[in-house]
Amino acid sequence: MTEQLAVAVLGARGRMGIEAVKAVEAAEDMKLVAALGRGDSLETLLEAGAQYIVDLTVPDTTEANVRFAVEHGIHAVVGTTGWDASRLDSLRELLEQQQGTGVLIAPNFALGSVLASAFAAKASKYFESVEIIELHHPNKVDAPSGTAVRTAQLIAEARKEAGLPSSPDATESALEGARGCEVDGVRVHSVRLRGLVAHQEVLLGGPGEQLTLRHDSFDRASFMPGVLLGLRKVAAHPGLTVGLDGYLDLGL
Numbered sequence: 001m002t003e004q005l006a007v008a009v010l011g012a013r014g015r016m017g018i019e020a021v022k023a024v025e026a027a028e029d030m031k032l033v034a035a036l037g038r039g040d041s042l043e044t045l046l047e048a049g050a051q052y053i054v055d056l057t058v059p060d061t062t063e064a065n066v067r068f069a070v071e072h073g074i075h076a077v078v079g080t081t082g083w084d085a086s087r088l089d090s091l092r093e094l095l096e097q098q099q100g101t102g103v104l105i106a107p108n109f110a111l112g113s114v115l116a117s118a119f120a121a122k123a124s125k126y127f128e129s130v131e132i133i134e135l136h137h138p139n140k141v142d143a144p145s146g147t148a149v150r151t152a153q154l155i156a157e158a159r160k161e162a163g164l165p166s167s168p169d170a171t172e173s174a175l176e177g178a179r180g181c182e183v184d185g186v187r188v189h190s191v192r193l194r195g196l197v198a199h200q201e202v203l204l205g206g207p208g209e210q211l212t213l214r215h216d217s218f219d220r221a222s223f224m225p226g227v228l229l230g231l232r233k234v235a236a237h238p239g240l241t242v243g244l245d246g247y248l249d250l251g252l
């Protein structure tokens with residue numbers, strides 16, 4: 001048998017971390033060498049001989065965790081939200097000094113979600129209007145979701161390439177927030193509702209028709225195949241990759 005990947009999970013006592021610990025423990029080609037929660041020292045990663053981290057913590061702490069990993073040549077698979085353009089640029093700079101280390105920042109590990117976002121970007125070139133509704137459990141700390149931000153960015157890129165303007169919006173006055181927020185010219189609406197896990201709809205409108213692309217994660221188990229895929233591929237992709245689609249051949 002080939003050597004097992006030595007994996008540490010950060011945020012191991014959180015909703016996602018608990019699932020990731022189980023998934024890594026169940027994977028024959030991986031061994032869990034550390035499971036860190038808030039307050040645990042990152043030095044533990046070195047003492048445990050971690051070659052890979054999975055970061056499922058909180059937006060405030062993820063950057064420091066990932067930078068520590070990269071500085072020590074540890075590959076990182078990151079699901080935590082909060083990676084804005086300036087954090088990404090600064091991480092890219094660090095990775096240039098740490099040739100050979102790979103980082104995957106995946107706003108969503110569910111394969112269906114990755115596909116839905118890619119389909120939405122593809123379809124958005126053919127519709128006048130496009131808006132995103134993301135729906136999550138009420139304990140989610142951030143809004144809009146990382147997935148919605150990423151989807152909006154992909155849509156904006158596709159529409160720009162096609163020479164299309166932002167969706168028409170003739171609203172003159174409204175209560176603050178009535179039209180959601182705007183990400184790269186795409187309106188995003190955030191719903192928080194007890195009973196939900198993670199869901200997203202992209203609404204595409206043209207004269208007399210609507211296309212709705214919806215993805216639902218009913219259980220956090222939906223994210224685990226993507227986490228394991230990321231761990232298996234990240235070392236072969238040195239530098240920074242944003243989006244699990246970077247490791248997939250979607251052929252779109």
Ligand SMILES: NC(=O)C1=CN([C@@H]2O[C@H](COP(=O)(O)OP(=O)(O)OC[C@H]3O[C@@H](n4cnc5c(N)ncnc54)[C@H](OP(=O)(O)O)[C@@H]3O)[C@@H](O)[C@H]2O)C=CC1
Nearest residue numbers: 011013014015016037038057061079080081106107108109
């Ligand atoms: N990419 C994807 O597919 C997915 C991404 N996510 C994202 O993952 C992140 C985690 O989500 P979720 O599991 O629901 O959140 P939780 O709040 O349930 O879990 C976060 C955990 O991180 C812990 N934590 C905080 N700071 C540190 C630290 N410095 N070191 C180690 N652990 C720390 C928290 O501890 P404490 O409770 O003590 O604060 C908590 O246990 C969010 O950003 C979420 O948006 C979620 C689902 C899927």
Ligand SMILES: O=C(O)C1=N[C@H](C(=O)O)C[C@H](O)C1
Nearest residue numbers: 081107108140145146147198
């Ligand atoms: O916090 C969550 O739950 C989720 N966070 C990620 C996001 O912000 O997009 C991924 C998924 O939507 C679940």
